[in-house]
Structure formats: C-alpha cells, structure tokens
Amino acid sequence: MTARTVFFLSDGTGITAEAFGNAILAQFDIAVRRVRLPFVDTPDKAHQALRQINHVCETEGQRPLVFSTLVDREVLEVIRTGCHGMLMDTFATFVQPLEQELGVKSLHRVGRFADVSQSREYHDRIEAINFSLAHDDGQSDRDLQSADVILVGVSRSGKTPTSLYLAMQHGLKAANYPLIPEDFERRQLPPALLAWRHKLFGLSINPQRLAEIRSERRPGSRYASLENCRMEVSEAEAMMRRSGIRWLSTTTKSIEEIATTILQELHPQRLGY
C-alpha cells in the first residue's frame, strides 16, 4: 500500500490546517506524504492547487486527503467545485453553526496576522522573545521584575526550550536560571531570585535521563556522570521543596506539555487568559 498524500490547503500560512490535520492523522496508523499549499488566496492560485491535487489523484490511483482552512469565498468555490481529493473543509463545518449561535455573519477574512507590524500583541511577542533570549541561562539579572515566569533547574533539565516556547507561543517574558553546585552548598536559591519567588517554576528530570542527555554533549565527564546527576537532581528537588516553589519533572514531557502545565499552575498575569 503506497503512502496516502495529504494536502494542507490554506489562504494563509496553513499552520492551523497542518496542526489540525496532523492531530487527526495521528489517530490512524497509516503512512502519509505531506504537501503544504499555503497562501492560496486568489482563484488563479486555487486552480493551480487543484491541478496539483487532481494530478496526485490520477497518478496514485487513490484520493488524496485535503485539509483546508480556506475562508475566501471565491477560492473555496473553485476548490469545492473541482477537487477530486477528499476535501475536509474544516472551517465551513463550524462557521455556519456559529453564525447561527452568535447571530452575526462571519467575516471571511484571511489569516489572523494581517497588519501584524501594527499589532500590539505581535510587538509584545517579539519583545518577549528578545527578553527570553537575553535572560537565558541566568545571563542577566537585570529587569527580572518584568519577567512573567522564571524557570529554575539543573543544567539540561529543559529550561531553555521551554522559555523560548513560552515567549514564542504565548508572548510571555520567560527568564531561566540554572541551579548550580554553589547554590546547593549555600542551600539557597540564587540570591537574584529571592525577591521573585511567586514567579519561579522549577523543572526537574530523572537522573538517568539527565546523564544520557549530558553524555551526548560531554561524554565521560564528571558533569555527565550518573553519580553527579543524581546528586544535582536530589539537591535541586530538595531546594525547590524547601523554597515552596512549584515544579514538575520534564523526563517524559514535550515542550508543549511542560509549557501548558506551567500556564495552568502559575497563571501569569500578563497572559490574556
């Protein structure tokens, strides 16, 4: 059985079509070949997209799957009329019932990023990314009062990717600060953080997993040894408990899962919800 071709069709970036389509496809144990068709925002481009979709249908002898988030009426009409693939018109399915429920007509407007350079939300998001970069790995103590979240944990517990994700996806200013042997000897959180305890969130990790991750970088080092990883993790967790800060284990979690949990627990004020 050849892989099924899947198109993600959108008048914008197609990111929503792709995320949604992939989540649905994860429910099926089948091989797929993915093709992005973004920025299909004119009838001309719709006809081009149709040719590509229908060509696959002919040459592969099975209908490609087409996840669409098209909103432009004219473009949608071209696709609906001529598409030989299995069209999953994800928006249309819900827009009409919502028009009824809300008692207003939908705008049929493309994408949510139009005039992005004028948007406050977008501006804040870029600021958050810059902040998180400048405050990665305890690089700077400056301006921690404007941080929304400060992640703490031992080296390679997942702080950097999580901070960047929180900034990129949620516009949060997320600093991160390593817990190091000096802190363990002093038996206290890094002094710069003591004033911001309510914004702290700890990341911990299984020592075996940590040793694996560190060994990729510095094989055979004391830093990566299981013994040292056990000690650091145990000291770090003891410190988080003593300090009463919330924390979680990242061992089997994705960045997305870690970030979602932090948002649930910390309810950062700047977040819209």
Next chain:
Amino acid sequence: MTARTVFFLSDGTGITAEAFGNAILAQFDIAVRRVRLPFVDTPDKAHQALRQINHVCETEGQRPLVFSTLVDREVLEVIRTGCHGMLMDTFATFVQPLEQELGVKSLHRVGRFADVSQSREYHDRIEAINFSLAHDDGQSDRDLQSADVILVGVSRSGKTPTSLYLAMQHGLKAANYPLIPEDFERRQLPPALLAWRHKLFGLSINPQRLAEIRSERRPGSRYASLENCRMEVSEAEAMMRRSGIRWLSTTTKSIEEIATTILQELHPQRLGY
C-alpha cells in the same frame, strides 16, 4: 453584550483545539473570554470540566462555545452527554469519514507527544533549538555545514525570531548572520557564508519600519536614524541581488508567514516535506 466564554477542551495540551478555535473565532467580530481545559483524560476530570462549563452557562445566561479535540471515548461520552455549551467536537466530525475512506479504524489515542523522550523527531527538534541559539547573530561559524538554513539581513530585520521559530516548529537548524557596514564596504557576503550560498535566505525590511524598531532600543542613535537605515537596507538588498540569494521583505509579515515562505522557497532537505 457580555463577552462569550470559549473553552478549549482536550485530553492533551489543547494546543490544536486552541489554534483551531482561535482561527475560527477570528472570522467573527465578537468579544470572547478564553479558558483552557487541557489534560482532561479521565472521566473524573471530564465531570470537573463539565461543572465548569455548565456553571458558565448558568451564570452568564448564554451558551459558552466549547472547541474540543477529545479522542478518549469515555471522556468524550461524559462531555457529549452532559455539556450545556455549544460543543464543537472537531475531531469526531472528520474521524468517521476518514475511517471509511482509509478502511481502517482510528486509534483513539491521546496526543502525539507520548514517550516524547524516546522520539528521534523530538530529539532532533531540541538539537535544532540548541543549534539555532548557538548560531544566533553570527555568534559562531562552526558547523555551518550542518545548518539547514542560514538567514542573513541587517540588524533587526527579523532574523532571530524567525530562526528560533524554524527550529522550534520545524526542527530546522537555522543559523542567522547579520549584514554589517564592513560587508557593505567589501561589497561581499560575510566570508564564512560564501561556501553555503544555496542555504542562504535574506530578510529585508522597509527602512522607515526599521528606524522605528531600532529607535525603541536606541533612541536618537545614528544606528536608528532613518538615513542610516535607508543606507543599510539599500546596501543589503543590492548585495542579496548581486549574490543571487533569495530574499523577502518582513515589513508586514508575521514570523509564521516569513517561515512558511522560506520553507516554500528553500525546500530544506532535512524537512520531512
């Protein structure tokens, strides 16, 4: 008219429910209050979520909207039976027709990030983030041969957020390199990049917009002056044309739009599609 409450309900992170719901809501000119309900993966948690949803229905006197990507059958049953909100069961709508089309049953498995620490794809994504951080702003010339993409452009043209996004969302090793007055005098791309022309992608920007962005950081500086921004942009664009590298203007584009365009143009090899 009070804002309509919208729930994003999922047995995983809810990121797909949220992205999908927000994209649909962008089609309506209404005020909304958003509530995330992630990790609803047991009937008990489903009953808790129901109480929260139905409470809003009572106190606000209008049905909340509920975007769900639930896949667990038991959880879904609890919600379907008891939900007083307007339930948009986004997966169910497409899973059944897909089962018919594909001739296989769906797995009803939660999330796509299970056992993430064991996944090669996830490992590569974290590696890509580390690479992009280490190669931000021309910090390192080392290992550029393993870069998937190298962005070039004047300071504040959008290179850093775009590189991090490409790494975070697409697992691409995205380096970025500033074009500076020295390069303009030499009338050549930075020497370290000459061997990697096929991976280069240029970002440019409208000089007025650039002056605004730079002025936020260094108001009144020569760096931020319109005159200097005009000169740098004009030199950079001339250099990109001479070098025959692809480029775009980021002025009115979001990170997502820039990244999608780069993927379309460059077709990086490591990308699955």
